[in-house]
Structure formats: structure tokens, C-alpha cells
Amino acid sequence: MWRATAGVLASHWRRHPGQTATLLLGLALATALWTGVQAINAEARASYDRAADVVTQNGRPVIRDPSGADIPLEIYVALRRAGWPVAPVVEGRADIAGRDVTLIGIDPLSAPVLPAAEPTEGSATPETDTEGLIAFIGPPGRLMAAPETAARLRGALSQDVLNTPDIAPGTAIGDIGIVSQLLGLQNVITRMIVVADPPAHAPPLAQLAPGLEQLAPEAGADMAGLTGSFHLNLTAFGLLSFTVGLFIVHGAIGLAFEQRRGMFRTIRALGVPARTLGVLVAIELAIIATLAGAVGVGLGYVIAAALLPDVAATLRGLYGAPASGALALRPSWVAAGFAMAWLGTGIAAAQALWRMARLPLLESAQPRAWALASSASQTRQALAGLGILCVGAFAGWLADGLVAGFTALGGLLLGAALGLPWVLARGLAFAERRARAPLTEWFWADTRQQLPGLSLALMALMLALAANIGVSTMVGSFRGTFTGWLDQRLAAEIYLDAGTEDRADEIRTWLDPQVDAILPQVWTEAELGGEPATLRGLPNHATYRDNWPLLTPASGVWNALERGEGILINEQFARRTGTSTGDVVRLDDWTAPVLAVYSDYGNPGAEAAVGLRLFSQLHPNVPQVRFAVRLPVADAPKMVEALQNEFALGADQMRDQAALKALSLEIFERTFAVTGALNVLTLGVAAVAMLTSLLTLATQRLPQVAPIWAMGLGRTQIARLELLRSALLALGTAVCAIPVGLALAWVLLAVVNVAAFGWRLPMQVFPSDWVGLTALALLAALAAAALPARRLGRRPPADLLKVFANDR
């Protein structure tokens, strides 16, 4: 019995390869979207952990100065003499061959973990550990870096640079002596790694080095903090994809049951118990989910591999975090992909199996469940949606933080999706009431009857469109604000770095008679309100008065700043600590009133600004070697050339404003290239869902279409009406998606973004994008409807006659 029944179930899929393909495709695409996002996240996180492993020596505790200042070498010596098993580390950033590289110096004799390098090129025999150690210590010394970084460093440095896959891109590791030299450090180290527990008799750290602190290991903590917000956005998009995917899987599985409703009834009537049938269908679905999951994971890998270089570039550029551009097959995201396929199928199948178990054996064998879905159940569903919307709205308005943000997002999307069929049905009923011609009246009534069968696909389409509008509104708002911010923060025509103070004096003297203003660019580390921060010194000049992006502009701010009567703070610090204009905040040893708050895109840390004069008094040792130069815009290119000729300033030492802005915008655009690509994919998946539904419905449309055909409507005309129906439903869905998308953008900008990044952007709307998206949705719907409509248009009259012959 089991075998015969299993054979019958399988025969359906063999006999209907189109249905099999659409089911597998729906499941696979939903899995692929989710897997792709998970793969990107997993890969980027693995990169940080890999770097952190070498830097923190496999998660050992670290000793450092709480203010982040360098540690004198004698303290390290004192700790070693007292029996503390510590290893010194120096770390800093250097511009090598025009690229910013993080250099880490370690002591190979005391550090327990050394990165493993690939064999030296051209060597006939592998070198021994001793030979390797001697080459590492030098001279000239040896650096280890990821292959792409190593290729860049070779030739620019006198040291050998070995390929070491374990090191994250953008980072190089070498002997502490060599790296100190490259970073220009003398007799100082950045931190110490406690490679083993200190002996019991060793004096405590507080006695040996009172100013230092020992920190518990936290792999990749710094970078995780910086990049968390980026991943959060990706994860948010992943969840959107997941939701869209669930609707698609639900629709696909639902259709798979509806298509076989008659068969289930027959084999039950012939003596197959409900339980046997249920078990076999569950096994069948598990196999299908596994097959589709495998395809989906493969597709997800392709998506991730295509997008990862952009993600890696974004993370490196925007946050300075190392991320590999290569993709490895990781169990975590492979498992996440299969979980999506199984979970989605499980959720969808649970309802379908429940319906199947309760399938009345005596009812008509014709598939009809959706077509007769009552308006009462539609209203119940809409009410449930309203309830979920309210929960989301409460979370968005009343609560703070990421959990509230995601609750609001989930509530908004699910609630709106559940309410969509009710809204569309009301619209169709209205149109039906207004119709005068009999054909028009039939068209609206027939569309309303089709609605339950298309509901899931339309919900998926609405979610995809809403996600698209939401994310593009967010991106547009970012772009608008960011370009404005760039215009303000990079107002000067030329920015240059003289390198040394002597050279700076020389350049300043040369420049002075030729330009409108030379504005020193100075900053240093400071403690703001008890947390590490950057302190800037701002010259008293119209460039700042006119352009600095103050969020709370007030008269007299700049004069007060110049007089040293207060400070400016960045938005991130203001939001995090709840500080606002007029409050008093502690800056190092000074209690300063806050004169204003300014926006500071892309900076995860706290920052403050004081007048240049006060800055020089507070930090007399900070050299003024960087300048912003003001001159007529048209003169800038010639001046850049003259500076290069006169002082041999390299490209890394001098950039004109246009180049800087272009670079910054490029990084910014890349940040959102990933979400943009995923947007298009999600819309594509929704179109496939619609195609699946329409194809299946088309097979059940004959009883509705045949009488109209018999009454004199041509097959081609009926096919055109089918196309029109799909386009109108997609249009209605797009109209509903616009407010949902805007609400989604508001949650992303006002709740999720504030919680993740620490600043809020003004929301801008882009109606032209909505028009474009609506057109895209119409195209997707028409494309999805084209095949079923074509089939209907070419249906042989004999098929239509069968409807009457068989008395369906």
C-alpha cells in the first residue's frame, strides 16, 4: 500500500513537469535570497575573527592604557621581570603605496601564535622554523599579509612580504622592531598580550603599572561594533527576503496540495488511510524541500559570490574593517539555507496537511479551495493584520532600540500583507458596482473570484515592492543628506598633508600670497564625557561658519567657539548620551558647555570640536601639518600641479575636493549596491510567485471561462482580459505598497538606524522612484501572465467544450 501510494504521489510530479519546476523554483529562489545574505554576513564576520585571532593571540587577555595612549617600553620590561608572561604588540596605520595598511608588530619569541605563511616563492626546499624566524626578525625583516595586500606591499617596502591567507586583507604583520620602524615609533608599544596566567607570586598589575588595565578577550569586538550596523542592514534585508520567501513557499506548497485535491480524495476513497497519506505527503515534501534547498543554497552562493567584492570594498572603505573578497562554503549559512527551505515548507505544509486530514471525502473533487474562500475569512485575516499592525506601530512609537525596530518592521510588513486581499476585494467590489456593461461587470466579478487564488502571490509582490520603496527611500535619504554633508564638510578646494612641521611651514609660506586662506586641520584623542573621543580644532573662518553641518544652528555659536566658551559635539555622542545644546559635558579636565551639535556621517565614535586657538593651548604638541586651502575653484587644478612640482607632494599627500568627494561617494554607492541588487532579486522572486499562481489557476479557469466563450467572447479577447486582470491587480498592489514602503523607510531611518548607527536622517521621498517601481511591477505581472494567457488564447475549442460534456 505504501509503495503504491507513494508511486501515485510521485506520478503527479512526473506527469506535470511544469508544476514540479515552478514548485522547486519558488522554494529554491526563496532559499537563495536568504542564503545569499547569510553567506555575505558569515564571510565578513569570519574575516574579522580571523584578523582578531592573530591580533589578540587566540583570545588571550590584553593589557592596555585605558585612554588608548601608547605604553612605555620600560613598563613591559618591568612586567616581564616581575614574572608576567606578556607579549608586546605595536599597531598603527600607515600609507604604503598609496593605500592605508594596518601594521601589527609582534615579538615572535614571546607571542604564542604566529600566522602561517605559504612557502617562499622560488625556494627549492622549505625553510626550517629557525630559518623562518631569522628571516622574520631581519634585517631586512619580513612581513606577512593576505595575498592581495602582499602583492601591493611588495616593491613598496624593503622587507620580504609573504602570502598568509590567515591574515585579513588590508593588514600586515611583522616583527615588532621592523613595524615600530615603519610606524615611526620609539620605545613604546600599543598593548601587551597576557599569553599565560601570571604566577601566584607575581605582583599584581595595579602595583606594577597603575595606569594600565587588563581586558578580557573579545574577539573582533572593535570591528564588530563598527560593522555591526552594516550587517544589521543586511540582516534586515535578509529578514525581508525571508518573509517574501515564506509567502512564496507557502503559495507554492498550497498550490501543490490544491492541484492534487481530487487525487487525494480518490485514493482516500479507495482505501488509503488519512494517516498513511499524511506521512507520505510529509516525506514527499521533505524530499522536495531538500532538493530545492540544495539548489537554493547553490544559487545563494552565486548571489553572494557576485555581491561579496562590493561588500568587502564597502566594509574596507567605510569602516576600515578587513573583509575578504573571496567566498568559502560555510556550514552556518548552508544550514541557514536548508532551514529556510524546511521551515518554510513545514509552516506551509502544516496548514495544508491539516486541511487534507479534514478533507471531506464526499465533496466535489474539483480544486476550489481558494476560489471559494469566503469573504468572512478575508475579513478575519484583515482584522488579524490590523492587530499585528497595531503591535508594530506601538513598538515603533513607544519603544527604543533594535528589538523595537525589528518588531515594528515585522508588524508593519506582516500586518499590511494580511490586509491586502481585503483592501483589493473592496476595491474590486466597488468597481463591480460602478460597472454598467455586462462584460465589464463579469470582468470585475471574475477578478474578485480569482483574488483568493492570487492572494499569496500578490502579498509577496507587495512585500517585495514595499521593501524596494523602503530601501530606496532610505538610500535616497542617505544619498541626499550625505552629499549635502560632503559639500559642507569638504568645503575647501584642496586638502594637503605636509608630513613634517618644517615642511608645513615651508608650504604655508609659499602658499600664503597665492590663496584666499590656509586652514589648519588638527585633531587628537581626548576623553569626552568619560568615553574616548576625537577632538578637532576649528579655525575661525567663514568656511566653517557657512558650511559646518550644525543640526541645531544658533546665533553666536562660532564667536563663542572662537572665544573658547564651549564646544561642539557630534550627533552620535549627543544621541548616545542624551546631550543637547546648552548642556555641560566633561572634555578631558575641562567642563565645557555644548554650543551646538553637528552631523557626522560615517563616524561611529564620539567627536568634539573647539576653536583652533583653544585647541593649540590644550594640545600644544599636536603638529599642524595638514591644511585645507581655500582659493577660487577654477584655480585648484593648477595649484595642485604647482604644489606637486614645487614640493614633490605625492598623490597620497594632496587631494582636491572633487577627488575626495568622488572617492567618498563611490564608497557610499557601493554600500547600497548590495541592497539594490537584492531588491531587484526580491522583485524577480515575487514575479515568479505570481507566474506559479497564474499557471496553476489557469488550469482551473475553464469552468469560468467556457460559458463566456460559449456566449460569444473570442479566445484571444479572453486572453487579453486575463492580461488586463493581472496588470490591474499588480497596479492595486503597487498602490497599496507605496504607503507601506514609506512606513518601512520611516522605521528604518527613525528607529533601526538610530539604534544601529546613532544618528537620524531626515526622510526624503522620491515619487519618480514609485512610478518606476509601479511600472516594473506591471511589467512583472504582465510577464507572469503572458504564458497562461497565451495558453488560454490558444486553447482548442474541444477543451472548452469538455466543460459542458463532463458536467463539471
Add this chain to the structure above:
Amino acid sequence: MILTIDGVRKSFTGPEGSVRVLDGLHLDLAAGETLALTGESGSGKSTLLTLVAGLDAPDEGRIMVSGQQVNALDDSARAALRRTTVGLVFQQFNLIPSLNVAANLAFQARLAGRLDMPWLEEVTGRLGLSDLGNRYPEQLSGGQQQRVAIGRTLAARPALILADEPTGNLDEAAADRVLDLMLELSRDSGAALLMVTHSKRLAGRLDRRVHLSRGRVA
């Protein structure tokens, strides 16, 4: 007795309230016997068949099939009864569209675990279906589909065949030919036949005829 129906009552609730379809019905059918059940529309003929097959349960009374009280069995046992003892021929054929004719014919016998190839070939041949084995139901005429439905039941050699207007979709000549075959094959397989029909002419060709009226034997 292969079938005993004792005091069966069945009502349905419709828009106009409860309607009694069967009202204390008594009926017996011996092994190998053929019985025609006639009556006007709504007299309870098809309902009786669904109750005997265990597709629905009576409100009162007792239905015994091959010594088992159908309405006292659970779902699995009723399914087993349909699989092994009872054969159903539906008015709308209810063939499995994804199986070809040969697979459809063998399906119930395989479910019952008693596929007898020589007997299946004989049934297929006598029903005139030998050349149609590779066709699918949608490629058959109504008469051909009806013959496949009958063959599917007979191939499983059930002790009791329940047929609900098996020739309802056929013209008189075709109906006569199909009934001839059904009677011949059920006799050869030793099965009892309970057939619902509107046709007095066809009913007259069975061993016995029972007329139902208002849920009772008239």
C-alpha cells in the same frame, strides 16, 4: 450475508433545516448476489452507498460488511475495509489523472496487496482496454473512462462492489455492453454487486431490485 443494513437513519442539515435522507432502512445482500437500488432523486440511494463504503457514518443503525460493523470502525479500519473488501465504481469515474490506464487498472489491486496479473490481463482484455494501456485518462472518451473505473475495481477482486450509476454517462447500447461485462466479471470473481441506477431496464437485469422512497424500502 456479505452486507446487512439494519435500521439505518441519516439526516443532513441544509438551509431549510434538518432533512432525513434514510429513515430506518433494512437491507441484506448475499455473497455473489447482484442488487439494483432504484428510486427518485433524493431518495437516499447514493447516501446509502457512501455509508456502506464507510465514507460517511449513519446517525443510527448498523451496517455490517463481511462480518464487520462498518460504523463501529475507526478511520484506518474503514480505509482497510475499502481497500480489501469493498470496491467502489464512481459515477464520475475518479481515475487518477497522473497514472496511465494500465497503472490505473492495477492501482487498487496493488493497494489491496493482491495484484493477480493473469486476472488483470483478462479483465483488461474483456473490457477492451488492452490497446489503451499507455494512454492517460484525459485522452479517453467517457465510455472508455467508465470501463477503466470498472476494471480498476474488478481487478482487485473485492467481495462487494458498490457502483453509483456506473452507466449514467453512457448511451443505452454502451450502457448495456458495460453492464454485461460488469455482471459477467463480478460473477466470475465471485463478488456481490450493489448498483444504484435510475434505469428500470438495467435494474431488471440484476438478481434483485429494491426501490427506495423517502429513505425507506418501498
